Amino acid sequence: MATVDELPNDVEALKRIIIEQQERHQAEIAAAVDEAVKAAVAAILRRYYGPRSESFDPRQLFLFGQQVVDSPLDMASVEEEVGEPLTTRRPRHKHGRQQLPEHLERIEIEHDLDDKACPACGCERCRIGAEISEQLEYFPASLKVLRHVRYKYACEKCDHDGYNPNIATAAKPPQPIDKGLPGPSLLAYVIASKLGDHLPLYRLERIFERQQVHIARSTMCAWMRHAGELVQPLIELMTERVRNSQAIHTDDTVVPIQSPGSKQCRKGRVWCYLGDAAHPYTVYDYTPNRSRDGPAKWLSGYEGYLQADAYGGYDGVYHSQNVTEVACWAHARRKFYDAQDSDERRARQALTLIAELYAVEREAKDADEAARLALRQDRSVPVLDRIKRWLDAEQEVVLPRSPMATAITYAQNQWQALTTYATQGFLNIDNNASERALKRVALGRKNWLFAGNDAAAENHARLWSLIASCERHKIDPQRYLTSVLAKIGSTPKEELGQFLPDAWKAEDAAEPMDQS
Structure with missing residues (x-):
């Protein structure tokens, strides 16, 4: 910058200097705005038309004549965030036919010679062996009608003597829906199809019609409502167990709710709460809106660590209860990833x-x-210190409203919560587990x-809790639901622990499925 003595005394020259400075300043502002607009447009295009994963194949840059950057892409960290290994667009398959699973039922079909006479001498040829080949066949699922025959008995002597014949009828086992049409297996199939496989009920209606059976979608809706009410005590038990966890993962997502008299749906929220390894259950909860009352009510009385995003609705839980905030490094990383364009x-x-x-x-x-804790203290803490120094230094020089400033500010505001995971061995570095748990909700709303x-x-939230917890323990949800729906109606509340997915898997998974 020029000193006062270096400035010219000519008024016109001073005017020209002022005008040049204004033009340079306006050009810098215009460049900054243009850069921010380009970054915003690029982010929008990437969101709607770009790949969902935050990875790319560096070799693809050669298609555009660009040089690959020096630092390699950390594929392992991307796989950690996605929750599954990354594959190419055309995965290689092993050549040749694969061995069919041993657990599948084998049906022997014998093929014999029609003419066993030897073409040379005419004698009958003897069997010396057989060639066996296997073919995979599909037998469509079928609906069957269970006829419950309840025999009635009476006393002939009392009836002959003119007294009360004391008629008695055999009892029928308790059913999921009293006097209802569906058996436990059919009810479990409808639930698993809609909430596990994301199949709308109108498609199920068409599937049943192919077997000449008409079941209206409104009827199936009623079935699912009854099933949700039936398992409510079990969900309450799972909720109680999750609240005893040392650490809970939580997140939420939108669920459109039909609004009578309006062409547009209003937005409800589904929240997921994941227990720790000692309480391995995933519980969903629904609230009509995203107010802080939802998580505050569900987490009432909880003490421990809560890993979530930066949603302000959790602040009351952190401040009023003995709950420690644990932030998500995947969220912080994603903001820096989005700032690459600018x-x-x-x-x-x-x-x-x-x-x-x-x-x-x-x-x-x-x-x-x-x-794990020792390794974090030895290696992660020094890296966290380097990141903090880098954030403090770069915050002073980046443009205030740029995507990079947004990413830095987010990390700075969340810093204490972002470093909490390094203080305990049982905490996770990110909250991706709960985000993956909400994928079933996102997939479902795209279908139904x-x-x-x-x-x-x-009701959906209750049934999702059972399906997600089953999948967490690698249990077939339909088999589990069939067993639970057949027995839970006649089970005392103090014995519901047997239906918790981990207990059911350990004690009852090997038992034959009761079709009655």
């Missing part, structure tokens, strides 16, 4: 530092809590579009 250099620096944290987590994945009302959405 500030690639800084974004890559941040992503490289975060990748070091995930490298430690991969190494500690199979270790016990004590070893909306819930009819708040009660239906609450």
